[in-house]
Amino acid sequence: MSGAVLSLKNRMPGARREIDLAGLDFSNCPVRDMMQQIGGKWSTLLLEVLAAEPRRFGELRRMLPDISQRMLTQTLRDLQRDGYIAREVFPTKPPSVEYSMTDLGRSLYQPLSQLLNWAEANHDPVRAARARFDGADS
Amino acid sequence: MSGAVLSLKNRMPGARREIDLAGLDFSNCPVRDMMQQIGGKWSTLLLEVLAAEPRRFGELRRMLPDISQRMLTQTLRDLQRDGYIAREVFPTKPPSVEYSMTDLGRSLYQPLSQLLNWAEANHDPVRAARARFDGADS
């Protein structure tokens, strides 16, 4: 989970030049760094839910019935770590915790929701491609 | 990898109504279905490379020096399966294989590249948030 952004920067002094990806900077790769988090199995789901309104832990757990508590805790913590969501503890009788989206999270959510819309709109072509592929060689 | 889109549709007849996620359809979840693929460690990287121009297998392997052949093969096949990229074999002496983006892939790449741009533009805030978080409790 931690460390190891890419380990490409220190990787042979003389060699390694090649094509260099049309200007893409993979040595520092913000794309992978972020997509690793966003692409997690539950991250987008949680961002989508929290983009609508703040939620409490148990509320989220009930909304995503097939997430394990372990993964919910961990995904929330990772999203918080990256600054997308905020965690606030209320000192009620059994302390309750509310998660809400930050400004950075909302900023991320704009392009992300576009992608999510694409996913919903193009689910059929993808499923069709899959069926074609799976049927072709089996 | 296969089956099990969510297993929420058949899950208690009477109960389970709650909030229903502000209109989001999680029973069939195209979002997770697609993000699972896109969010893979190498998928976006490959899509980004292939969006620029078609590439051969070995070429891709050399461009992404820290991908294992196994994962390269598998990621390419998954992207092909979902219809984002096409695989063409040329019957040269040692047969060569070229991967190129399909129309569906290009369609996906539009919102995806927006997200990728966001990632590059906002790498610093995210890294800052991370540093703050990691420093806070340690």
Added chain:
DNA sequence: GGTCGTTGGTCTCAAAAAGAGACTAACGCT
């Protein structure tokens, strides 16, 4: 004419990540 390198993979095994579910501790209700 045997060896080397090239092609695009597959196979096996080890490491890392994800999932399931039991367990915790403080409080409220009955």
Added chain:
DNA sequence: AGCGTTAGTCTCTTTTTGAGACCAACGACC
């Protein structure tokens, strides 16, 4: 006293990822 609620943590199992050896066919080299 016993049960349920809160938000988690801990352990164990399964799945996914990663590293790297191996493969078959051909061309060039010596």
